[in-house]
Amino acid sequence: xxxxxxxxxxxxxxxxxxxxxxxxxxxxxxxxxxxxxxxxxxxxxxxxxxxxxxxxxxxxxxxxxxxxxxxxxxxxxxxxxxxxxxxxxxxxxxxxxxxxxxxxxxxxxxxxxxxxxxxxxxxxxxxxxxxxx
Amino acid sequence: xxxxxxxxxxxxxxxxxxxxxxxxxxxxxxxxxxxxxxxxxxxxxxxxxxxxxxxxxxxxxxxxxxxxxxxxxxxxxxxxxxxxxxxxxxxxxxxxxxxxxxxxxxxxxxxxxxxxxxxxxxxxxxxxxxxxxxxxxxxxxxxxxxxxxxxxxxxxxxxxxxxxxxxxxxxxxxxxxxxxxxxxxxxxxxxxxxxxxxxxxxxxxxxxxxxxxxxxxxxxxxxxxxxxxxxxxxxxxxxxxxxxxxxxxxxxxxxxxxxxxxxxxxxxxxxxxxxxxxxxxxxxxxxxxxxxxxxxxxxxxxxxxxxxxxxxxxxxxxxxxxxxxxxxxxxxxxxxxxxxxxxxxxxxxxxxxxxxxxxxxxxxxxxxxxxxxxxxxxxxxxxxxxxxxxxxxxxxxxxxxxxxxxxxxxxxxxxxxxxxxxxxxxxxxxxxxxxxxxxxxxxxxxxxxxxxxxxxxxxxxxxxxxxxxxxxxxxxxxxxxxxxxxxxxxxxxxx
Numbered sequence: 001x002x003x004x005x006x007x008x009x010x011x012x013x014x015x016x017x018x019x020x021x022x023x024x025x026x027x028x029x030x031x032x033x034x035x036x037x038x039x040x041x042x043x044x045x046x047x048x049x050x051x052x053x054x055x056x057x058x059x060x061x062x063x064x065x066x067x068x069x070x071x072x073x074x075x076x077x078x079x080x081x082x083x084x085x086x087x088x089x090x091x092x093x094x095x096x097x098x099x100x101x102x103x104x105x106x107x108x109x110x111x112x113x114x115x116x117x118x119x120x121x122x123x124x125x126x127x128x129x130x131x132x133x
Numbered sequence: 134x135x136x137x138x139x140x141x142x143x144x145x146x147x148x149x150x151x152x153x154x155x156x157x158x159x160x161x162x163x164x165x166x167x168x169x170x171x172x173x174x175x176x177x178x179x180x181x182x183x184x185x186x187x188x189x190x191x192x193x194x195x196x197x198x199x200x201x202x203x204x205x206x207x208x209x210x211x212x213x214x215x216x217x218x219x220x221x222x223x224x225x226x227x228x229x230x231x232x233x234x235x236x237x238x239x240x241x242x243x244x245x246x247x248x249x250x251x252x253x254x255x256x257x258x259x260x261x262x263x264x265x266x267x268x269x270x271x272x273x274x275x276x277x278x279x280x281x282x283x284x285x286x287x288x289x290x291x292x293x294x295x296x297x298x299x300x301x302x303x304x305x306x307x308x309x310x311x312x313x314x315x316x317x318x319x320x321x322x323x324x325x326x327x328x329x330x331x332x333x334x335x336x337x338x339x340x341x342x343x344x345x346x347x348x349x350x351x352x353x354x355x356x357x358x359x360x361x362x363x364x365x366x367x368x369x370x371x372x373x374x375x376x377x378x379x380x381x382x383x384x385x386x387x388x389x390x391x392x393x394x395x396x397x398x399x400x401x402x403x404x405x406x407x408x409x410x411x412x413x414x415x416x417x418x419x420x421x422x423x424x425x426x427x428x429x430x431x432x433x434x435x436x437x438x439x440x441x442x443x444x445x446x447x448x449x450x451x452x453x454x455x456x457x458x459x460x461x462x463x464x465x466x467x468x469x470x471x472x473x474x475x476x477x478x479x480x481x482x483x484x485x486x487x488x489x490x491x492x493x494x495x496x497x498x499x500x501x502x503x504x505x506x507x508x509x510x511x512x513x514x515x516x517x518x519x520x521x522x523x524x525x526x527x528x529x530x531x532x533x534x535x536x537x538x539x540x541x542x543x544x545x546x547x548x549x550x551x552x553x554x555x556x557x558x559x560x561x562x563x564x565x566x567x568x569x570x571x572x573x574x575x576x577x578x579x580x581x582x583x584x585x586x587x588x589x590x591x592x593x594x595x596x597x598x599x600x601x602x603x604x605x606x607x608x609x610x611x612x613x614x615x616x617x618x619x620x621x622x623x624x625x626x627x628x
């Protein structure tokens with residue numbers, strides 16, 4: 001296996017989604033995507049998927065500042081799902097606020113905090129880590 | 134002797150005793166024989182020898198010239214001619230030249246409508262007179278003080294009626310004395326503060342407190358409310374019974390108004406500051422996300438559509454986006470410095486920090502052939518944040534190198550002096566210099582550059598100033614165009 005099966009992007013910015021998808025395609029990152037525009041939408045869709053165990057995403061790229069349900073709220077709900085540990089979560093945010101960076105450290109489910117913009121190099125690094133697991 | 138010869142010896146002694154103890158002498162004048170007799174005590178009061186033989190002229194001459202002598206002459210003549218008794222308090226000048234207050238009493242003894250003898254008393258009342266005069270003077274002084282005091286003062290009875298008020302009190306409330314006399318203390322006090330006032334008065338009377346001070350509202354003649362400071366104390370008689378209140382009223386409206394304004398300003402400023410920081414935060418954050426997208430899209434274009442990048446415009450777009458990124462980063466940094474309230478400052482070895490900064494740009498120093506001379510006590514410690522101090526030193530060094538004179542390598546001298554609680558780090562260059570008259574005020578402003586230089590962005594000094602101030606220091610500058618610039622960086626000393 002040299003690709004991630006399913007990558008999930010939770011972000012409200014269509015430009016970022018377009019860019020991230022294209023970057024992933026260009027760097028041969030994953031076989032398929034799952035995109036949600038905010039935490040609530042993601043939670044609503046991810047819950048049944050995780051219960052059924054089919055097409056569960058391997059990683060989630062999670063934005064912090066989103067309408068309706070932001071990244072932190074999503075995380076608080078997400079850790080209540082039984083099988084959440086199967087999924088690696090990366091925070092991908094343009095916030096360089098130390099408050100956000102520190103807060104991220106308090107979540108065990110968060111594997112890393114990536115400051116936007118993301119590059120193909122970053123994606124390659126993530127891929128290496130994920131594939132070596 | 135003035136004592137009639139018929140008196141017995143023992144009674145003469147008693148009379149002498151009384152005369153001496155009471156400082157009262159006697160005298161006697163016979164208009165027919167014109168003989169004047171003074172008793173021993175009378176002589177003592179005049180401070181003349183006991184064998185002194187006075188006559189009328191000599192006697193009158195002892196009275197102080199002017200009012201005293203004129204008065205006694207008239208009264209004495211009146212006594213003999215019109216048979217009027219006199220009793221007067223006037224002054225004499227004694228034989229030894231002392232001024233004395235005396236009481237002289239004279240009574241005519243009349244036979245067949247003719248005065249045959251004048252008998253009189255002569256009393257030394259100097260002490261008493263002086264005391265009462267002094268008292269009168271003190272009273273006058275007190276009254277004047279009361280009347281002319283700039284503080285409004287009032288003496289108020291236990292029911293709140295005026296006993297006495299001064300001019301300032303009238304002025305404070307804008308009433309005339311007559312008008313205010315028809316009002317009571319309660320009429321002037323703001324209704325909302327009256328209850329509190331009344332309670333305090335009761336406490337004063339009951340002895341729970343011995344004075345009372347409060348800032349409260351009063352109503353002026355025109356109905357305007359003023360703020361005044363009231364200080365009240367209670368005067369009691371010798372038996373501890375309350376007699377009256379003494380109140381001082383000081384108009385503090387202006388002070389209250391001013392402090393209100395100051396507080397409002399402070400609040401507004403704090404509020405604006407908060408909003409500004411919040412704004413900077415949001416702006417920098419939002420700008421960051423847009424910049425991130427732009428940068429990402431450029432990356433994609435390069436990979437996806439390499440043919441579109443092979444032109445003059447694409448590299449410029451790339452450059453613009455990269456500059457945008459830097460600006461946003463700087464903005465973030467400034468906002469971060471200002472937002473952070475509790476900095477983790479620590480003692481730092483200035484020399485070590487300086488050497489660290491120098492070695493990190495050693496390539497730049499070598500390449501530019503910069504001469505650097507450093508003269509710093511290796512044991513000098515300052516209070517700061519490592520990252521800030523590093524950035525501060527680096528900024529001044531790189532600036533000095535950047536703004537060197539064209540065609541001449543930079544020459545930088547670094548030294549320190551101690552000024553009170555500060556270590557002043559001096560960074561002197563012999564570079565282009567800055568026209569402080571033109572740019573002085575803008576020197577540390579955001580995005581101000583003074584030199585045409587590829588690399589000047591103008592944010593460096595602004596951030597540096599913020600960082601220096603954040604660790605409790607300040608920056609001063611001396612500069613002359615074509616001569617050079619010296620920056621004085623005040624850093625808090627660590628003992």
